[in-house]
Amino acid sequence: MALEHAILVSLTERAGSGYELARRFDRSIGYFWPATHQQIYRVLRRMEEAGWVKHTEIAQDGRPDKKIYRVSAAGRAELSRWLATPDDPAVLRDSLGVKLRGASLTAPGLVRQEVERHRAEHATRLELYRGIAHRDFPKPAKLHGRDLHQYLVLRGGIRAEESFVAWCDEVIDALRKDKS
Amino acid sequence: MALEHAILVSLTERAGSGYELARRFDRSIGYFWPATHQQIYRVLRRMEEAGWVKHTEIAQDGRPDKKIYRVSAAGRAELSRWLATPDDPAVLRDSLGVKLRGASLTAPGLVRQEVERHRAEHATRLELYRGIAHRDFPKPAKLHGRDLHQYLVLRGGIRAEESFVAWCDEVIDALRKDKS
DNA sequence: CCTACCTATGCAACTGGTTGCAGTGCACCT
DNA sequence: AGGTGCACTGCAACCAGTTGCATAGGTAGG
Incomplete structure (x- = not known):
């Protein structure tokens, strides 16, 4: 249940598209919380329905349009709520x-x-x-x-x-x- | 995909019922590969369909009947195959x-x-x-x-x-x- | 006596994550 | 000219794991 929150953390640092988020996950957060672009896209849509993020469409020439997501007030509130909620320690599974x-x-x-x-x-x-x-x-x-x-x-x-x-x-x- | 194989390892050491397996997982293998009884029951049935294990029903008085599972020749073969197959290192996710x-x-x-x-x-x-x-x-x-x-x-x-x-x-x- | 837990199995619904595929257009290499 | 790879989004099917519930009799403790 933390992928939403990992995305919120990442988008709070800097707004970005699903694709960019996937790249970022590959390069840093993903070392500790892996996610594919598929999953990120799906979760972003769910998060937008919940009102935690909103997107603005950016037309680009030469390459596909992209949707830049940024965190809404509700998203910031949710992130605070989650940060204050204890969760179970991760288990070893290898x-x-x-x-x-x-x-x-x-x-x-x-x-x-x-x-x-x-x-x-x-x-x-x-x-x-x-x-x-x-x-x-x-x-x-x-x-x-x-x-x-x-x-x-x-x-x-x-x-x-x-x-x-x-x-x-x-x-x-x-x-x-x-x-x- | 290793739960099947964790069960095969455990049943090879000693035959047992789904319930017993769940207890064993709680106490030892499960420290490194957690599993609930639900999942174990479901996987055992799938494994039996695949011919990797077979069960004998044991009537008990005072308590419910149980199904003792043991590993078949096909199960042993599958375990050997799996042991010889490399798989990806586990990733950190916390x-x-x-x-x-x-x-x-x-x-x-x-x-x-x-x-x-x-x-x-x-x-x-x-x-x-x-x-x-x-x-x-x-x-x-x-x-x-x-x-x-x-x-x-x-x-x-x-x-x-x-x-x-x-x-x-x-x-x-x-x-x-x-x-x- | 009643509650609570233990043995024993199982269904159903759900959530989270993976895999395979598809389309578009540019850039780069050969 | 042709192939590979990148940027960008997305659908559909699947697999693995979680949670809540049901059933049923036995045993132990308050």
């Missing part, structure tokens, strides 16, 4: 855990390879996050307000990936030793 | 990140309180996991095969919760300092 539990039901080494694959992908994402942190927030101690919040979210991504990679290493190591 | 990004749009301290709440819940879960690890796996260095795999999954949960709690502390600290 098929790699299931595979690991079933590891002894297949060829030795097979699941280890899968763990290695995941490790590599998470390490790549970690590097991506670290790059963003380095480029966009070179002096984290000086940050305040919105910039600080954005940085802290990124820190969450970095920590999550770091710990995932470390876990993969522990698993790979243990599986290697177990086989010998 | 509304707390969205709230943090919107923190400056509301009263100072409000989002910090929510982070504190989440910290407390994750810390509780961490203690739960540590307790299980301590009780069920007192000598981790000696583990092999299935026990080792189960332990490693638990380690993943412990690491994830540890890193989440540490992140919360970082966030709480930074938000406190920012306000002054």
Whole structure:
């Protein structure tokens, strides 16, 4: 139920079209709340019906018209309401855990390879996050307000990936030793 | 798409009814792949149609009849196939990140309180996991095969919760300092 | 005695998210 | 000239997961 609110946060920072939102999600919020353009379009329409956003059509030449959405007063109110409402902590859900539990039901080494694959992908994402942190927030101690919040979210991504990679290493190591 | 496979893993370890599976999910696999009894019943029926499991009805007195499911040869084959198929790494999806990004749009301290709440819940879960690890796996260095795999999954949960709690502390600290 | 919870299964309605497809026109590369 | 890819919107079908409810007898506690 937070996609609406993720969109409200993003549109509050800066108005934009569904397409632009999808790009933004790909590049930043989406690292922590993924969404496809389909979903964004659908939710935007629903949000407009609820009166949380309104759009103005912009004709462009050379490329399709676009609809720029901006947050209404009702949308701001809804966002405040949501920010003040506690919600349940997110749960872990990773098929790699299931595979690991079933590891002894297949060829030795097979699941280890899968763990290695995941490790590599998470390490790549970690590097991506670290790059963003380095480029966009070179002096984290000086940050305040919105910039600080954005940085802290990124820190969450970095920590999550770091710990995932470390876990993969522990698993790979243990599986290697177990086989010998 | 892994619920089927989580069930296959669990039923391979030991046959059981839908209800029992739901209990087991609550107590162990479900920490890493949550599922309600509704979903389990529905998926079990689908799996039986696919020929992956079959059930035998057990009449009980005093309590309702139950259907004990066990994995068929086709189910074992499907599980092997799945174990050998790579899948995409799980993505982070936590509304707390969205709230943090919107923190400056509301009263100072409000989002910090929510982070504190989440910290407390994750810390509780961490203690739960540590307790299980301590009780069920007192000598981790000696583990092999299935026990080792189960332990490693638990380690993943412990690491994830540890890193989440540490992140919360970082966030709480930074938000406190920012306000002054 | 009454309430509340446990075992055990299940239906129905809904919400959220994914996948595949479709159309338009420009820009770039070969 | 032809293909790929980007910008921009959207429909339709599907899959996965959640929530609320129903049924039914047993056991434990106030």
